[in-house]
Amino acid sequence: xxxxxxxxxxxxxxxxxxxxxxxxxxxxxxxxxxxxxxxxxxxxxxxxxxxxxxxxxxxxxxxxxxxxxxxxxxxxxxxxxxxxxxxxxxxxxxxxxxxxxxxxxxxxxxxxxxxxxxxxxxxxxxxxxxxxxxxxxxxxxxxxxxxxxxxxxxxxxxxxxxxxxxxxxxxxxxxxxxxxxxxxxxxxxxxxxxxxxxxxxxxxxxxxxxxxxxxxxxxxxxxxxxxxxxxxxxxxxxxxxxxxxxxxxxxxxxxxxxxxxxxxxxxxxxxxxxxxxxxxxxxxxxxxxxxxxxxxxxxxxxxxxxxxxxxxxxxxxxxxxxxxxxxxxxxxxxxxxxxxxxxxxxxxxxxxxxxxxxxxxxxxxxxxxxxxxxxxxxxxxxxxxxxxxxxxxxxxxxxxxxxxxxxxxxxxxxxxxxxxxxxxxxxxxxxxxxxxxxxxxxxxxxxxxxxxxxxxxxxxxxxxxxxxxxxxxxxxxxxxxxxxxx
Numbered sequence: 001x002x003x004x005x006x007x008x009x010x011x012x013x014x015x016x017x018x019x020x021x022x023x024x025x026x027x028x029x030x031x032x033x034x035x036x037x038x039x040x041x042x043x044x045x046x047x048x049x050x051x052x053x054x055x056x057x058x059x060x061x062x063x064x065x066x067x068x069x070x071x072x073x074x075x076x077x078x079x080x081x082x083x084x085x086x087x088x089x090x091x092x093x094x095x096x097x098x099x100x101x102x103x104x105x106x107x108x109x110x111x112x113x114x115x116x117x118x119x120x121x122x123x124x125x126x127x128x129x130x131x132x133x134x135x136x137x138x139x140x141x142x143x144x145x146x147x148x149x150x151x152x153x154x155x156x157x158x159x160x161x162x163x164x165x166x167x168x169x170x171x172x173x174x175x176x177x178x179x180x181x182x183x184x185x186x187x188x189x190x191x192x193x194x195x196x197x198x199x200x201x202x203x204x205x206x207x208x209x210x211x212x213x214x215x216x217x218x219x220x221x222x223x224x225x226x227x228x229x230x231x232x233x234x235x236x237x238x239x240x241x242x243x244x245x246x247x248x249x250x251x252x253x254x255x256x257x258x259x260x261x262x263x264x265x266x267x268x269x270x271x272x273x274x275x276x277x278x279x280x281x282x283x284x285x286x287x288x289x290x291x292x293x294x295x296x297x298x299x300x301x302x303x304x305x306x307x308x309x310x311x312x313x314x315x316x317x318x319x320x321x322x323x324x325x326x327x328x329x330x331x332x333x334x335x336x337x338x339x340x341x342x343x344x345x346x347x348x349x350x351x352x353x354x355x356x357x358x359x360x361x362x363x364x365x366x367x368x369x370x371x372x373x374x375x376x377x378x379x380x381x382x383x384x385x386x387x388x389x390x391x392x393x394x395x396x397x398x399x400x401x402x403x404x405x406x407x408x409x410x411x412x413x414x415x416x417x418x419x420x421x422x423x424x425x426x427x428x429x430x431x432x433x434x435x436x437x438x439x440x441x442x443x444x445x446x447x448x449x450x451x452x453x454x455x456x457x458x459x460x461x462x463x464x465x466x467x468x469x470x471x472x473x474x475x476x477x478x479x480x481x482x483x484x485x486x
Contacts (some may be wrong), residue, residue, distance in 0.1 A: 056206070158272045163185045166470075174277055174338040175289045180263060182279050183226040183329060184286040185210055185236075185250070187218040194218070198280040198331030199226060199250065200262050200340065202378060206255025210330030211376050212241045212248045212313070213303075213347050224250055232256075235316055240381030243485040245454065246303065246313035247369065247377040248330075262332060265339030267318065267370035270294055274341040278321045278344055278366070280328030292322030298441060300448040301367045303346040316451040317367035319340045325368035333368040342368030373455050390456045390479040392464070393422020394429055396446040404434040404451035405468070427464065427477040435463035435474075453479065 059191060100338070134457050159356040166172035181445075185208070188194035197214030215238055218224045224236040234252040237315055241248035274294045282288050296319040304312040324344050333342035348365040395411040395418075409431045411417045417431040418424050429435075433442050438452045439462055456462065458481030465474045 009136050012390075025168035029222050031295060037399055046477065047081075061224050091175060093439070095475070107188040129456075135290075167171050169336060171277060171289070171291055173264065174334060174336070175279070178262060178277075178279060178290070178334060178338055179287055182287070182348060183228055184281045185214055185330065186225045186227070187215050188221060189217040189222040190220070194222070196281055196327050197329045198277075198283050198327070198344070200330075200332045201259050201262050202249065204261060206376075207239065207345065208236065208250045208252065209374065210248050210250065211343065212243055212246045214330040215241060215248045215250060215450060227251070227253060237301065240385040240387070241485075242377050242387030243311050243388060244313055245369070245373070245377045246315070247381070247387075248376050249276060249378050251382045262334075263339045264371050264375055265337075265340045265341040267372045270297065270318060270335070270341050270370075272296060276320040276322045277334040277336075277338075278320070278324055278331060279334070280324070280331030280344060282323070282325035282327045282362075282468050288328075290323035292320050292366075295319040295321050295365075299367060300445075300451045301346055302447050312347075312447075313371075314447055314451040315345065315369050316448075316455050317346070318370055320366045320368060321364040322366060323362040323364070325361050328366075340371050342371050343374050344368050370455065375453050376457060384483070386484045388458060389452050389482045390458045390460065391482050392424045392429075392477060393419035393480055394424035396435070396449055398446045400443045402445065405430065405438040405443050406434045407431050416417075423480045427475045429464070429466065429475070429477075430468070433463055433468050435466045435467045437463070 013083070023469055040339055050125070082458065097322045108410050139211075166176065172246070183199050185197045185199050186194065187197070194217045195214075197210060199208040199210035199214070202209045215224060219238060219241065225233050227233040228235045234254065236250045236252050238426065239249040239251050246252075272273050272294050276294055280288055287464050299317045299319045301315050301317045302312045303315075318333065318341065320342075322333070324347050328344045328347075331344045332340045333340050333344050344366060346367040347362055348367075395415075396405040397410045408417045408430060418429060435449055437443055438449065443449045443452065453462075458479055460481060462477055462480050463474055464477050467473070
C-alpha cells in the first residue's frame with residue numbers, strides 16, 4: 001500500500017492555467033518570530049496507489065459547501081464541506097500514463113520492508129555498492145601500476161580541504177544551515193504498514209510541519225519517529241492534520257532544547273525564475289538536497305493516493321523543477337536565502353520508474369504548498385487540533401472544464417446547491433451560475449476555484465465574477481468558515 005500518496009493519476013490540467021496577479025519581485029525573508037512558527041483541475045481516472053504518479057491538475061473538495069465528483073465518477077455532488085462526499089480516485093500512471101502524484105510517495109521503512117519494493121530498492125543499492133567497491137579496487141591497482149612506472153600525483157591535504165568556506169547565499173551554505181532543522185519521518189500503522197517522508201522544525205517547542213499523507217498511516221494509533229541528520233531519533237505524536245490542505249503537524253516527544261526553526265519566507269512575493277532548494281528523503285535517501293527554480297505560480301493541483309478511502313487534496317501550488325521524488329513529501333522548499341517558501345507535496349510524471357517498483361520519479365515538475373497558506377494551517381492545528389477552511393457555501397461541479405466553475409443544481413445527498421444564508425446566497429449566486437474569476441485569478445473549473453478559495457482565510461473579502469444567461473456579473477463576497485475535515 002502507499003502511504004505517501006504517490007501513485008495517483010490526477011485529471012489532465014485545463015488548457016489555460018489560472019492567471020495570477022503579477023508576481024512582485026522577491027524580497028529578503030525575515031527570521032521566524034520567537035516562540036511561533038515563524039489550482040484547470042479536471043477529474044481524474046481511477047487508479048491505485050501503486051500505479052505511479054498523477055497528472056498536474058487542480059484538486060480538492062469544494063471550499064464551498066458542496067462538491068460534485070468529476071464526470072465518470074460515482075457519488076453525489078460535492079457539498080462544499082470537507083471532505084467531498086465522493087472524490088475521484090487518481091488515475092493509472094504506472095502503465096505509462098502521465099499523472100500527478102504525491103511528491104513523496106511512501107516507501108517501506110528500511111529496517112523491515114513489507115513489500116517487494118523495499119527489498120528491491122535494497123538490492124539495487126547493494127549492487128551499486130558492490131560495483132563501487134570493485135571500481136575502487138581496480139582504480140587502486142591501476143594507480144599502483146602507474147606508480148611503478150614513475151607517475152607522480154599530488155593530493156591536497158585533509159587540513160586544507162576542511163578549511164574551505166562556503167560563502168553566505170551559496171547553495172552549500174544554505175544547505176548546511178537548513179539540514180540540521182529537517183527530519184526524516186517514518187510512519188507506521190498498527191498493522192505494520194507505513195512509509196517515509198520529510199518534515200522541518202516549525203518552532204522551538206518541538207512542532208514539525210509535514211504533509212498529511214506522510215503521517216496518515218499513523219493517525220489511528222500508529223507509530224511515528226523523526227530522525228535528524230545527526231542520527232538522533234525521536235518518537236513523535238500527531239498534533240493535527242488537514243486532509244484537504246495536505247498539511248499536518250507532529251510534535252517530538254522529549255524534544256531537545258536547542259531546536260532551530262527554519263525561517264519562513266513570504267510565498268506571495270515569490271517570482272517565476274527565483275532559485276529554489278528542496279530537502280527531503282527521495283526513495284528513502286535522507287538528507288538529500290536538490291536545486292532548481294520557480295517554474296510557475298498558482299498552479300492548480302489535485303493529489304490523492306487513489307485508495308477507496310482517500311480524499312483529494314487541492315492546492316494553488318508553486319511549481320518547481322527542483323528534483324522531487326517519492327520521499328520528498330513534507331520537506332521544505334527554500335529560496336536562495338534559505339527561507340521556507342513551500343512544502344514539497346506532489347510531482348507529475350510520465351511513467352513508472354524508481355528501481356522497477358512502479359513508482360515514478362522526477363521529470364522536473366514538482367509542486368509545493370505555498371508557505372503562507374501552510375503557516376496559517378499549521379498554526380490552527382497547533383491551537384485547536386483541527387483545520388479551518390474558507391468557503392463560499394455553494395456546490396460546484398468537479399467535471400473537467402475550461403469555462404469556469406459551475407454551481408450545481410443540487411448539492412450532496414439532496415442538499416441545496418447554495419447554502420441558505422451562506423456567503424454565496426448573500427451575494428446572490430444561484431444554481432447554474434458559472435464562476436469565471438476570483439479576484440484577478442481566472443477560474444476554469446471547480447477544483448481550480450477550490451484551490452484559490454483555500455489560499456484565503458475565513459472572513460477575507462473576494463470579488464467573484466460569474467456568468468448567468470450569457471451576461472457577466474461581479475459581486476463582492478465575504479468567505480465563511482468550516483472547521484474540520486468532515
